[in-house]
Amino acid sequence: MIPELGHFALIIGLCLSLTLTVVPLWGAWRGNAAAMSIAPSLAIGVLVFVAISFACLTIAFLQDDFSVEVVANNSNSLLPAMYKFSAVWGNHEGSLLLWVLILAFWMSAVAIFSRELPLLMLSRVLAVMGAISVGFTSFSLFTSNPFARLLPGTPADGQDLNPLLQDPGLIIHPPLLYMGYVGFSVAFAFAIAALLGGRLDASWAKWSRPWTNVAWAFLTLGIMLGSWWAYYELGWGGWWFWDPVENASFLPWLAGTALIHSLAVTEKRGLFKSWTVLLAIFAFSLSLLGTFLVRSGVLTSVHAFATDPERGLFILIFLAIVVGGSLTLYAVKAPSVGSRVSFNWISRESLLLTNNVVFLAATLTVLFGTLFPLIMDALGQGKYSVGPPYFNLVFVPLMAVLMPFMGLGPVSRWKKDDAKRWRAELLLPAIVAVVCGITLPYFTADEYNVWVALALVLAFWLLLGMLRDLAFRTANAASRLQGLKRLTPSYWGMLIAHLGFAATVIGVVATSQYSVEHDLKMSPGDTDVVAGYSFTFNEVVPFRGPNFVADEARFTVHYQGEEIARLAPQKRRYLASGSIMTEAAIDDGLWRDLFVAMGEPVGDDGAWAIRLHYKPMVRWMWLGAIFISLGAFVTVADKRYRRAPSRVSAPTAQEDVHGAKA
Amino acid sequence: MHPVRKQRLLIVLFVVVFSSAAIGLMVYALSGNINLFFPPAEVAAGNAPVGTPIRVGGMVKEGSVQRSNDSLEIRFEVTDFQATVPVVYTGILPDLFDEGQGAVASGVLNEAGVLQASEVLAKHDENYMPPEVADALEKSGHDLKGNKI
Numbered sequence: 186m187i188p189e190l191g192h193f194a195l196i197i198g199l200c201l202s203l204t205l206t207v208v209p210l211w212g213a214w215r216g217n218a219a220a221m222s223i224a225p226s227l228a229i230g231v232l233v234f235v236a237i238s239f240a241c242l243t244i245a246f247l248q249d250d251f252s253v254e255v256v257a258n259n260s261n262s263l264l265p266a267m268y269k270f271s272a273v274w275g276n277h278e279g280s281l282l283l284w285v286l287i288l289a290f291w292m293s294a295v296a297i298f299s300r301e302l303p304l305l306m307l308s309r310v311l312a313v314m315g316a317i318s319v320g321f322t323s324f325s326l327f328t329s330n331p332f333a334r335l336l337p338g339t340p341a342d343g344q345d346l347n348p349l350l351q352d353p354g355l356i357i358h359p360p361l362l363y364m365g366y367v368g369f370s371v372a373f374a375f376a377i378a379a380l381l382g383g384r385l386d387a388s389w390a391k392w393s394r395p396w397t398n399v400a401w402a403f404l405t406l407g408i409m410l411g412s413w414w415a416y417y418e419l420g421w422g423g424w425w426f427w428d429p430v431e432n433a434s435f436l437p438w439l440a441g442t443a444l445i446h447s448l449a450v451t452e453k454r455g456l457f458k459s460w461t462v463l464l465a466i467f468a469f470s471l472s473l474l475g476t477f478l479v480r481s482g483v484l485t486s487v488h489a490f491a492t493d494p495e496r497g498l499f500i501l502i503f504l505a506i507v508v509g510g511s512l513t514l515y516a517v518k519a520p521s522v523g524s525r526v527s528f529n530w531i532s533r534e535s536l537l538l539t540n541n542v543v544f545l546a547a548t549l550t551v552l553f554g555t556l557f558p559l560i561m562d563a564l565g566q567g568k569y570s571v572g573p574p575y576f577n578l579v580f581v582p583l584m585a586v587l588m589p590f591m592g593l594g595p596v597s598r599w600k601k602d603d604a605k606r607w608r609a610e611l612l613l614p615a616i617v618a619v620v621c622g623i624t625l626p627y628f629t630a631d632e633y634n635v636w637v638a639l640a641l642v643l644a645f646w647l648l649l650g651m652l653r654d655l656a657f658r659t660a661n662a663a664s665r666l667q668g669l670k671r672l673t674p675s676y677w678g679m680l681i682a683h684l685g686f687a688a689t690v691i692g693v694v695a696t697s698q699y700s701v702e703h704d705l706k707m708s709p710g711d712t713d714v715v716a717g718y719s720f721t722f723n724e725v726v727p728f729r730g731p732n733f734v735a736d737e738a739r740f741t742v743h744y745q746g747e748e749i750a751r752l753a754p755q756k757r758r759y760l761a762s763g764s765i766m767t768e769a770a771i772d773d774g775l776w777r778d779l780f781v782a783m784g785e786p787v788g789d790d791g792a793w794a795i796r797l798h799y800k801p802m803v804r805w806m807w808l809g810a811i812f813i814s815l816g817a818f819v820t821v822a823d824k825r826y827r828r829a830p831s832r833v834s835a836p837t838a839q840e841d842v843h844g845a846k847a
Numbered sequence: 848m849h850p851v852r853k854q855r856l857l858i859v860l861f862v863v864v865f866s867s868a869a870i871g872l873m874v875y876a877l878s879g880n881i882n883l884f885f886p887p888a889e890v891a892a893g894n895a896p897v898g899t900p901i902r903v904g905g906m907v908k909e910g911s912v913q914r915s916n917d918s919l920e921i922r923f924e925v926t927d928f929q930a931t932v933p934v935v936y937t938g939i940l941p942d943l944f945d946e947g948q949g950a951v952a953s954g955v956l957n958e959a960g961v962l963q964a965s966e967v968l969a970k971h972d973e974n975y976m977p978p979e980v981a982d983a984l985e986k987s988g989h990d991l992k993g994n995k996i
Contacts, residue, residue, distance in 0.1 A: 189858065250878050301931050372903065428925060431864075434889050517849055517884075527850060527851050527854055530857075538858070542861070542862060542865055542866075545870040546866060549869075550869060550873050554872060554873075554877070557877070567884065568883065568884035568902075568979050568982070569881050569884070570881065570882055570884070570902060570953070571877065572880045572881070572882070574876070574879070574880040575876045575877055575879075575880035575881070578872070578876035579869070579872055579873050579876050579882070581871065583869070639886075704919060704938050704939055705919070706917065706918060706919060723931070728961050762940070765942045765943065782939075784919070784938075784939035784940070785914070785939070785940065787914060787915070787916070787919065788914075788915075788916040788917065788920075794919050794938075794939050796939055799943075810952065
């Protein structure tokens with residue numbers, strides 16, 4: 186009964202989305218205020234019904250209703266309740282429903298927090314989002330119904346959730362990632378609404394910007410969690426594989442990074458308008474492309490679910506409609522919104538332009554590497570794969586080109602700056618950065634590493650450039666503290682995010698260059714020394730978990746004669762599916778991680794294949810990503826995103842009150 | 848020239864120079880880092896190049912997996928039920944690697960026709976089959992268990 190209720194609620198959600206697409210757009214076209222003003226209520230209505238539908242599926246999972254096909258295929262009565270909950274989106278059908286739910290959530294958020302928008306704009310934005318919702322809800326209902334029943338033939342127990350997904354990180358990774366992916370639909374909807382209205386101005390950028398920043402912040406967090414999960418759960422100790430599905434989430438991030446910087450120029454200076462719109466379309470199209478890649482099973486990837494081609498075709502058609510439609514609209518409308526303002530070469534605009542060019546180049550090269558196998562296959566040229574070295578070779582130099590400009594960014598001025606001033610401001614930071622960066626690696630490692638030195642120079646350059654700017658901006662205040670207080674959240678957000686970027690770069694380079702990895706055969710009693718840490722393999726003991734049995738290896742780690750950690754990696758066999766899973770053991774720290782994972786038994790004398798890793802500063806990467814995302818969240822606190830309505834409505838209301846009293 | 852036009856020209860020039868550099872880098876990076884998939888039948892027919900990185904995939908032949916007693920070396924055979932290719936790999940295999948399951952090995956074929964694998968990819972969930980393997984089996988006209996279709 187409950188699944189049918191959920192199915193029914195989803196159908197109502199589809200009908201409401203359909204109404205949301207048609208009626209307000211018609212109202213905007215005919216100038217009918219009544220038709221336009223129902224848009225916010227409809228958006229909230231969609232959320233209510235999709236949420237009911239989602240709740241019904243969740244109940245089916247929690248109550249072990251194995252007559253529902255997805256529950257039977259992806260859950261088990263032995264599964265801990267926490268994972269029964271996350272199993273809701275640990276499969277194709279459920280994750281799609283989550284997508285629809287989050288879209289409805291964003292739609293309602295726009296409806297609630299954007300009341301100050303002109304009605305015309307708001308109704309168009311919501312209608313565009315409604316159209317996206319129609320597409321995805323019908324995808325869910327017609328090709329991958331999560332409420333399909335197995336009647337008759339209800340199994341006694343479910344087949345269990347893929348053991349790789351039975352992990353706390355995976356409970357929040359997909360929702361965060363989707364918050365980001367789907368959040369770009371808001372930027373997209375604003376762009377399309379602006380094109381429809383033919384008005385692309387600074388206020389459009391101001392409305393769109395906080396939404397884009399928040400979506401981008403969620404996407405950053407989602408990708409970071411995915412990387413972290415891959416690190417400790419896949420059992421390989423790697424944190425980025427340039428896997429097609431990772432790329433699928435990274436592509437919208439890259440385009441989104443260009444977008445949030447380009448939006449800054451559009452808002453502050455009224456420049457790059459058409460370009461920003463194009464980026465917004467591009468970012469969301471890449472989100473859709475990502476969905477297509479993940480959900481169609483066209484690529485060999487650790488993420489692909491078993492799928493049927495019909496679904497891939499559906500998303501491909503949807504993608505074609507969205508990209509084709511929005512680009513056509515752009516071609517028709519964009520030329521009329523060109524800008525006439527110019528800027529000097531030595532200016533913040535040109536630095537942000539550099540950011541855009543670099544990130545666009547990065548997006549296109551990663552996109553090319555990801556799609557190359559598909560293109561060659563479609564052309565009948567054979568089945569190729571593009572390895573991580575390709576991506577590293579194109580991506581790393583691009584980021585290295587970016588960072589020198591990034592250091593100039595905060596100090597630079599809009600419109601026209603002076604190279605002499607830059608030199609005066611930044612000569613000292615540049616010298617200090619080069620000296621620190623070049624000397625520091627001498628003290629940290631036995632062998633001098635040029636790449637680490639380069640990364641440190643660039644990271645110090647970012648950091649010192651920002652400190653210089655901070656000193657400059659607070660110099661005129663009564664006290665430094667007061668000066669700091671006067672800085673806007675936008676500025677703080679930028680500082681935090683750029684600082685995070687510097688930390689990520691250091692983490693990535695240090696861990697790539699200094700990691701030590703030993704794969705070897707070890708018997709109980711054996712000791713192996715990795716980067717000065719001696720790992721002693723004591724014993725293997727059986728272990729019984731809630732829904733698995735395991736062999737647990739016991740390790741003690743000594744450093745300079747002192748015991749610093751006990752590690753217990755496991756080799757698990759899940760009871761329901763019989764699948765084997767490696768559970769790595771990690772001793773984590775700010776400066777280094779120690780990682781132990783078990784392979785397979787070797788020979789008959791109790792020896793195992795063991796993987797021992799020493800990973801310096803690997804946490805910096807994820808900490809940096811958290812800072813990047815935090816920075817983006819902080820910018821939203823800026824007052825200017827809220828000022829517009831209060832200035833118009835609040836004072837008049839107050840006057841009325843005073844007037845009545847008088 | 849009008850300053851706005853001049854600026855546009857410079858932007859275009861900048862974009863062109865930068866993107867050519869990026870494309871050049873991309874082509875260079877691609878040339879050394881792509882590898883082609885060969886079904887075992889093609890390898891047996893001698894169509895696969897010796898000494899360049901390739902991928903070979905199929906089902907891991909039942910009873911073919913041999914683990915060394917004193918190192919992490921593993922030998923196994925992948926088959927599309929038309930031909931088999933021996934593979935040598937040293938290291939830790941993915942959890943779901945098993946006999947009778949699909950796998951893709953990437954590495955270099957030596958003169959003796961043995962694939963020296965540097966990476967072995969197995970499926971990661973119960974129902975998933977790497978598309979290349981599914982395709983290779985379809986070409987050889989067998990199902991997953993090796994029965995003629």
